[in-house]
Amino acid sequence: MNAEPLLLSFRLAAIVSLLLLLIGMPLAYWLAFSKWRGKFLLEAVVALPLVLPPTVLGFYALGALGPRGFLGRMSQALFGHALAFTFGGLVIASIFYSLPFAVQPLVAAFESLDRRLLDASAVLGAGRTRTFLRVIVPLAWPGLVTAVVLSFAHTLGEFGVVLMVGGNLPGITRTVSIDIYDRVQALDYAGAQAMSLLLLAISFAVLCVVYGLNRRVWRPWLAK
Amino acid sequence: MRGVRIEPAGVAAVAGEVNSSMLSVSIRKAFPSTARNSAAFALDVSAEFPAGVTVLFGPSGAGKSTVLDCIAGLQRPDAGLIRLDDAILFDGAQRKSLRPAERKIAYVFQTLALFPHLTVEENVAYGLHVLPRAEQASRVESGLKAFGVEGLRGRKPAQISGGEKQRVALARSLVTQPRALLLDEPLTGLDTGLKSAIMEDLRAWNQANGIPIVYVTHTHDEVLSLGERVVGMEAGRVIQTGTPREILGAPRTRLLADAAGYENFLEAVVIERRPEDGVMRVQLRGKRMELEVPIMEGERGDQVGIAIHAGDVLVANEEPRGLSARNVLAGRIVSIEARGYAAELKIEAGVQMVAHVTPGAVRALGLETGKPVWTVIKTHSCHLVKV
Numbered sequence: 139m140n141a142e143p144l145l146l147s148f149r150l151a152a153i154v155s156l157l158l159l160l161i162g163m164p165l166a167y168w169l170a171f172s173k174w175r176g177k178f179l180l181e182a183v184v185a186l187p188l189v190l191p192p193t194v195l196g197f198y199a200l201g202a203l204g205p206r207g208f209l210g211r212m213s214q215a216l217f218g219h220a221l222a223f224t225f226g227g228l229v230i231a232s233i234f235y236s237l238p239f240a241v242q243p244l245v246a247a248f249e250s251l252d253r254r255l256l257d258a259s260a261v262l263g264a265g266r267t268r269t270f271l272r273v274i275v276p277l278a279w280p281g282l283v284t285a286v287v288l289s290f291a292h293t294l295g296e297f298g299v300v301l302m303v304g305g306n307l308p309g310i311t312r313t314v315s316i317d318i319y320d321r322v323q324a325l326d327y328a329g330a331q332a333m334s335l336l337l338l339a340i341s342f343a344v345l346c347v348v349y350g351l352n353r354r355v356w357r358p359w360l361a362k
Numbered sequence: 363m364r365g366v367r368i369e370p371a372g373v374a375a376v377a378g379e380v381n382s383s384m385l386s387v388s389i390r391k392a393f394p395s396t397a398r399n400s401a402a403f404a405l406d407v408s409a410e411f412p413a414g415v416t417v418l419f420g421p422s423g424a425g426k427s428t429v430l431d432c433i434a435g436l437q438r439p440d441a442g443l444i445r446l447d448d449a450i451l452f453d454g455a456q457r458k459s460l461r462p463a464e465r466k467i468a469y470v471f472q473t474l475a476l477f478p479h480l481t482v483e484e485n486v487a488y489g490l491h492v493l494p495r496a497e498q499a500s501r502v503e504s505g506l507k508a509f510g511v512e513g514l515r516g517r518k519p520a521q522i523s524g525g526e527k528q529r530v531a532l533a534r535s536l537v538t539q540p541r542a543l544l545l546d547e548p549l550t551g552l553d554t555g556l557k558s559a560i561m562e563d564l565r566a567w568n569q570a571n572g573i574p575i576v577y578v579t580h581t582h583d584e585v586l587s588l589g590e591r592v593v594g595m596e597a598g599r600v601i602q603t604g605t606p607r608e609i610l611g612a613p614r615t616r617l618l619a620d621a622a623g624y625e626n627f628l629e630a631v632v633i634e635r636r637p638e639d640g641v642m643r644v645q646l647r648g649k650r651m652e653l654e655v656p657i658m659e660g661e662r663g664d665q666v667g668i669a670i671h672a673g674d675v676l677v678a679n680e681e682p683r684g685l686s687a688r689n690v691l692a693g694r695i696v697s698i699e700a701r702g703y704a705a706e707l708k709i710e711a712g713v714q715m716v717a718h719v720t721p722g723a724v725r726a727l728g729l730e731t732g733k734p735v736w737t738v739i740k741t742h743s744c745h746l747v748k749v
Contacts, residue, residue, distance in 0.1 A: 261462050
């Protein structure tokens with residue numbers, strides 16, 4: 139079995155889920171606490187990848203990342219090449235693709251916090267950063283882990299977007315799911331079988347972690 | 363009483379002005395009706411809170427907590443001015459508003475809001491992060507001692523009792539040496555003994571500090587036991603200010619009367635004024651019955667409310683004669699219910715009256731449901747209230 143696609147997928151998923159945590163936290167903080175009436179617009183944008191066919195998302199991403207696209211031109215100017223069919227392009231597209239999987243658990247976790255705890259922190263002289271680090275993160279950390287794990291798993295399994303944006307370049311953009319598709323096309327059912335089983339096992343394990351965590355962590359506080 | 367000593371560094375220096383502290387509030391804030399809350403609400407409050415305990419009293423929904431939130435900076439008034447001594451915390455005209463962290467005001471919420479993931483000690487230290495470590499440690503130490511929770515330092519809030527939580531919340535707020543303290547029904551649910559023990563500790567602490575303490579409550583027994591001054595609020599406005607006895611003895615509105623624990627409230631019209639006797643006669647609205655009540659300003663035909671404590675309603679099992687009490691209403695007992703050490707009688711006497719008598723009186727008079735009785739109300743047991 140060729141491990142290269144698997145390692146590539148893991149690298150992509152790890153980078154994307156960490157970046158998504160960094161982007162997702164302020165975004166989710168704003169979505170959870172803002173009183174702006176037009177908030178639903180941003181909520182809808184964040185949720186869009188849930189309902190959009192990955193090919194559609196991939197199509198627009200390709201446009202944006204290609205030599206004539208906004209991001210592509212920026213990259214051309216900075217690094218001398220556009221982003222389509224590169225690993226970097228894949229990371230950017232995947233961030234959009236997995237955005238709801240990071241943001242929604244974070245919003246849910248932030249919204250379930252007792253507002254008065256945040257008020258108490260403010261009255262006791264804490265600024266936003268201190269409140270975030272000392273109160274929000276420790277109390278919402280199962281939500282943080284859920285966000286990372288779900289966006290990791292979701293990125294690991296992406297296919298349509300990768301195909302549109304990344305193509306099928308071994309070591310650069312050939313991820314596990316592309317590899318499986320490739321093998322089936324080449325009638326290598328045994329290889330496809332092995333890869334598929336592995337992905338299934340990983341996804342199942344990841345979801346077990348998420349669900350198990352969200353139960354256990356809350357129990358001590360709920361019980362008393 | 364526990365000896366309480368949190369010795370702020372500057373106490374000796376400012377000892378001369380210890381009692382000159384003043385929190386003055388004059389704010390307006392409109393809450394337009396929303397899908398969730400259909401009734402629009404307007405807050406329009408002016409009040410002064412000098413050093414010592416002032417009770418902010420009124421029925422639920424009067425806007426008391428909103429006033430505290432505005433003082434603390436957690437909600438922003440539409441207009442007005444909030445000053446604490448020389449410091450301007452909020453000035454609508456100048457569009458100036460200090461952030462909560464800059465106001466040096468401590469606020470103990472109804473829910474207490476102890477951080478569940480931190481220990482008692484870490485909770486108490488939370489507001490001290492700007493101080494040097496040694497100073498932090500000594501303040502935490504004296505705070506824990508002052509409120510008698512030094513034995514709980516390693517526990518999480520979930521592992522301590524309700525009364526202990528309240529002590530920890532007070533300690534956490536006061537170690538920051540605030541210039542004012544806001545308390546939003548923090549002692550709700552505690553029994554009276556525990557409540558007054560905690561208030562004793564708080565008073566003792568404030569002997570040295572002399573800061574304004576605003577204590578929000580809607581229960582009348584807390585008004586009597588806690589406050590030196592009372593500000594009575596209703597529907598977003600200050601209705602009345604005075605001593606606890608003044609407010610509870612003569613509430614100016616129906617809702618304040620309810621909140622002050624008057625079980626009987628009758629609506630009536632003034633039919634005759636006798637200033638020479640200091641009384642007037644009123645007729646109960648929609649009834650033929652008349653009562654004699656203390657006189658108040660106004661004229662014939664005025665609408666008044668009459669608030670009467672159930673404990674001030676006497677009950678007789680035959681028609682009383684030769685009484686000094688002027689108001690005797692014949693009626694019939696509708697129900698008898700035990701209420702702690704008293705029996706609560708509901709009497710249909712043209713109007714429904716509630717009377718509290720002792721269980722001994724119930725036995726001695728042979729009171730039972732359906733029995734005809736006479737209720738007797740002294741003129742000065744009738745408290746007149748604006749309607």
